[in-house]
Amino acid sequence: MSNLLHRYPSFRNGVHPPESKADTHALKIRQFPFSPVLVIPLSQHIGAPAVAVVREGEEVARGQLLARSDGFMSVPQHAPASGIVQRIDFVPSITGKMVPGIYLKPHPGSSQEVAEGEPCDLGTASPDDIIAAVQSAGIVGLGGAAFPTHVKLKPPEGKTVETLIINGIECEPYLTTDHRVMLEHTADIYMGIRYLLKATTAQRAIIGVEANKLDAADALRAAAPDDMPVTTGVVEVKYPQGAEKMLITALLGKEVPSGGLPVDVGTVVVNVATAAEIGRLLPHGRGIQERVVTITGPAVGRKGNYRIPIGTPLRFALEQVDVSDNVSRVFLGGPMMGQALSSLDIPITKGTSGFVAFTSAETAAEEPEYPCIRCAYCVDACPIYLNPSQLGILAKNEEFDRMADDHSLMDCFECGACSYVCPSHIPLVQRFRDAKAIVRERQAA
Amino acid sequence: MNEQTLWSVFVNAALVNNFVLAYFLGICPFLGVSAKIGTATRMGGAVMFVMLVSSVCAYAIHHLLILIGVPFLELIAFIAVIASTVQLVEMFIKKMSPTLFRALGIFLPLITTNCAILGLALFQTNRGYGLLQAIVYALGAGAGFTLALVLMAGIREKLELATMPDVVTGTASALIVAGILSLTFMGFAGLGA
Amino acid sequence: MLVITAVAALGGLTLLLATGLVVANRTLYVEEDPRFDEVEDMLPHTNCGACGYPGCRSFAEALVNGDVLPGKCTVSSGDDRADIAAYLGVDVGAEERRVARLACAGGKNVARNHARYTGYQSCRSAALVAGGGKGCFWGCLGLGDCERICDFDAIIMDAQNLPVVIEELCTACNDCVEVCPKDLFSIHPASHRLWVACKNLEFGDDILEDCEVGCTACGRCAKDAPGLISMQDNLAVVDYDRAHGTRLPIERCPTGAIVWIEEDGHVIKGDEARPTLRHSSLPEAPT
């Protein structure tokens, strides 16, 4: 609504899916119990998997290191609960493939107490110290991509970071994790920003919030410390406002070069929850053991935002919230970009910002696919200004090389805005995913 | 003698009586080389060039043959001279600028044995165009040819990605599009009067 | 008089033109692949453009460069086209025929799905969603990307949603190898008869829950043919550098993951392998 009255900055194009956040955005974060067994994949992030440092049968305390990072592009893993390492084996993963992981059996009645580590003192630590501390806290992007945060914080040779952008957009429908974090952990966020500013040597920080979360923006503004160069920017409600490229464009008016990184325009984007986690963990030298997850969707009885230990199997989580019997689809992440799950044995990982469960009733009837009528809805939706219609036609004709060479296929970041609007129900983004995979293989060959 | 203004000569040759769509000249390359826009554009440029050359040649031959009293050799002289001149130009370009040759020269042989070129020579002689008129006529005809070719190529590129019924093969679809373009160009009738 | 002028005029004209061209040919000659000339000579020189190339010369160049087939020329007769093909074909020596082979036997009658994939019907898309929902992560998803991409109609999906390569039609173009998201195809000489039709890297009989014909890594085939077959990453691997004309290794395979392909394309499993007579698909198994 407020969009109509104010002109908030934004990027061009994009779509307006129904927000569907009303069910959970007012619900306070609640703590989740431990499941009988926690399933902890060694690779919950982009990069090299962590290396287990515990043995089977070993007793571990909550917060203890379970696996160390394997190189710079890797983060360690801490125990989400006190308990016994049952097995080190293959665990199910969202990709469908079995991956190495640890089965941890929490002690019955394991407390929520966490072992303290070596604190990182904001006043004395050097940027490199902070980056090292971020790594050893096992922090990855909680916005969904699970990219190791410390890697981002270290700008490549010759580049400097001027602006730190904190991503509080949460443009995916249904999800309210970041919204709650901004309301309830404002202080942690600012503490995190302090660390981040120091680590990146950025001049200022901007917290980007969508106009549908004005209460969060107000809370952040009210709590903003006077001594910090931080502002809160409210931007238009639009999908995919939360994508870092779009957010940078909305807040700074700059475009990240094609194939480049935010740091090419002097920015680093970090999710609010990530920032809050940094602010929460670093002063105590702890590692991540849990994260805030929105569990919602028509099939969920007790929707809400929960603080859930890493490794909790989805089956357990869904049981806790009274999932309906005829649940038919579960998406990790929101409905626009989220991944569908093939099995409920998959655990919640650091990158899980929420999951949405639909019953068979919501499963829309298969709409027939029409030929592209060149309505240009997709052209007007694509935030990267591609021509999805032409790409779709080329994909149908298997002209993959032309897609890449003439129509910038590889710039598509698969936001799905085009598929969302297409009146012909053409599975555009699906075709682009296929095409990109093929092109990537051809280029590699 | 013909007193048409140059503008009228041009508009007529290019739009109203488009060589391809109204006079049916140069259909073979029109059907053959109109599958890709890039090729079509370059082909159009080459045609325009050859038309200029042959228009000047034809003008000269026509007057020369009248001078020596054998106007009945016109046809054979036209074709022989135009063909050889173009071949000379082709060799020259090939030697001097391989890039230009790649872009334009390779079309030259195709163009010499093409109705549009000889037709141009015959028509301009029939109508008694002066040298300047002949040159403008060649330019107009070339421009019209290029326009038709390029429009055709645009549509064919688009159709290449379409799912046409099985019976519609390349040539048939090209002919249908040509027919529609020809209908469209009828709208220009009366311009350039 | 008129006749004499005419004869003289044309004679003079041709003389002039011939001289011009001869001189030009000498001074302006450009060195090129001699095959261009040869092939151009075999073409009809009509420069009609019907082939889609700007003139016979360009078409000849395209032919020599292998961009196009002689059949594109509508003017020359079938014989001429055959001649050109023969001329250009000379350097394609007689090589051993190679075909695409599929390393999966998990049709829907023997392999289970965990989840029902309802999205865009393409293996590549499906593979991105939890691996496609098939119990065996490595197995064929059966949505036929390979069938669609094969330009030679050499692949058909059988009743069990497994692709079947028609060896006579396969040109070993590699397209299916590239397209399959599960990397199930590879190009092999047609003489490779011994074939491991599985890529599952899991170990033990657990596999059989998901696919009744998977390789359980029991290692019997490797024992029966030491050296020829070795176990790598829980999978039997044939070393085709050795003599592999033996059917022995398939005999004791309990699941039939290793097979023998007859010359006519018929696939033979060992006696131990449970014959699978079922034709209906297995029910989906939630995990």
Place this chain on the structure above:
Amino acid sequence: MTSRNRKAVIGTDEFIKGIWRENPVFVQVLGMCPVLAVSNTAINALAMGLATAFVMLMSNTLVSTLRNFIPKQVRIATYILIIATFVTIVDYAIEAISLDLHKSLGAFISLIVVNCLILGRAEAFASKHRVRHAVLDALGMGIGFTLALLCLGGVRELLGDGALFGVAVFPDGFEPWIVMILPSGGFFTLAAWLLLINHMQQRKEAKTGRVQEVPR
């Protein structure tokens, strides 16, 4: 592609192939300009077809006769000269026979010179075969060309003028489809014939279950 045994080819095939299997208009799609331009009436079509056939016959004969004397480098030039000569002859002949016909065929008589079909036959066939075969080939091609032109001219005159060879076919009050005599009608009619032929071909293939080698 297997090379057919050349020796087995007898004369009749040379003759027949031009009429149907390698029809210059419907299959090879050559010499389209005169085909489209002067097929607005059946008479024009017939005259044009015969003129082309005559030129083809004469040039094929002469080329075939001279084939062993013409050096390779100048053969195309020679063929063009020969063809141009016969075209000029035909041109004058038609003018002498009927001024009106000459007028309605217009420049397209002269343009026979550049008809790809004629040069194509001279180069692709006559220059490599004995005179007898060259003559048969030219006759076959010429008849094929003329028939195709008649197919077009007939349809166009029938619908565009309600007549055939100038004789009214429909009763009075027939509303002529003027578009058929216009250039676009030429394109559409030829397209329609091609569609029809494709359709028949496909039906035949579907029946025999054999994929024919169709030049694409």
Place this chain on the structure above:
Amino acid sequence: MSAKNKTLEIDTSPHIVSGASVEVIMRNVVFALVPVCIFSVYVFGLTALITLTAATLSCLLTEHVLCRWRGDRSTLGDWSVAITGILYGLTLPPALPVWMVVLGGVVAVGVGKFLFGGLGHNAFNPALIGRAFLQAAFPVSMTTWYPALGAERFAVLPPSTFTLPFASPVYDSISGATPLAVIKFDGDITAATDLLMGLTSGSTGETSGLLILAGGLYLIARKMMNWRIPVAIFATVFALSGVFYLIDPAAYPGPLFMLFSGGLMLGAVFMATDMVASPMTSFGCVLYGVLIGALVVVIRLWGGLPEGVMYAILFANAVSPHIDNLIQPRVYGTTERGAS
């Protein structure tokens, strides 16, 4: 808890869609056209009703038969061919013989749409192809106009309507000339109010500019039509003809006359906007509109024909692939445009 034993369905994202669909868009265009049709029947009477019905039915039937012949399911359900049929009918002279209407309808859908591959692939506007074919085939019938608001229009049919198939129509009692023909050949100008209200001779659909505009506004408001195309056309026609009118008001008609006469309204609002044959990008649409506008002015002012909207749109259809090639959106984070 049984939920855990359930087989889940998996799908690629996005898992929700906007609900926009081809049928809905097409159906709304039909709705927007209905008032235009009704008004046209009011102005021309029974014969317009017959012409519109015959046009629509012939298009629907052709589509149905051809789909079946090709072995596909019939595509009548997507409503697109209904638009083609109605628009085609609206471009015809009201008293055109029914057999010609049907013939043109078959050409419109058969040649203009089916041969190109059906919905979404037609390079030209099918309705206009039908009309262009008729215009070339039967120029006299296509320029014989039934007078507007004739007293007996609901009682008596003009003799031409039910001419025997393939026979020449008789136009005895019919007279009436379109405002454009009147100005081109006689130099008289029709009153602006008549034009605006649509009380003039002309094609079935070129009557009320106001109703057409209203339909267009409805579609634009529902985002089912690209407003840039009609606006660019109107602006170009207005500006160009305005300039000439200022130079010599005696020789050239005024801009308002140009806007509301002939098929410009119908063409600009409903036919130039056919998404299938128009460019995709916003700027491309503006260019396309400007091209159409300029051609309309050129043909009307200097061409031999009184009206050029149809030819202008068809020509622009042919140019639109090139516009799409040249005007591609600049890809985010790059300086060049997307396509080559």
Place this chain on the structure above:
Amino acid sequence: MYRTLVGVGMFCGLLIAIVFQGTLPVIERNRAEALERAVFAVLPAASQRTTYALTPEGEFVSDTDAVGQRVHAGFDSDGRLIGVAIEASGMGYADTITVLYGYAPEQEAIVGIRVLTSKETPGLGDKIEKDAVFLENFVALDVRLDPSGETLQHRIVTVKRGQKTQPWQIDGITGATISAKAIGEILATSSERWVPIINEQLEQLVAGESDDES
């Protein structure tokens, strides 16, 4: 190589020249007949003709080799000048229309017209050749000189069918307005040029001795 090419060339020249010479008389006769028919058609009362060329100096000469635009004077059997047949052309609907029209100085009118070449649409534009009402216009189309003798009193115009009121107006053709107007334009332009010249030099146009130039 030279030998073949030049040889073939010369042979071709020979062949063409022979055919040309053989057919020339027939063709010339055909052409003359056609011309004659046309001239007599537009000058209905004439029975012989002389072709004149207008020299750059503005003189009519009947020398066949003279350069200049040609007109054909028609005479009755007594050698009295009936009128002059003039060729004129201009842009029609589709392409240039060429007409031959007869101007009769005595009546100061155009007394006949014949379309020589036109690409006007069959069934529409070609009514300018066939439409009886239209051709009726040219029985006596007024091209009176104004008193100065330098221009016409009224320029020829085409009007809508049925609206002809003046002898210098052409009654148009419905459905082929453009072609009909084009004829009017062609005649108007040509007559404005020729009528004064012919009237000034009437005495030069006398029955010649050579009717057929062949």
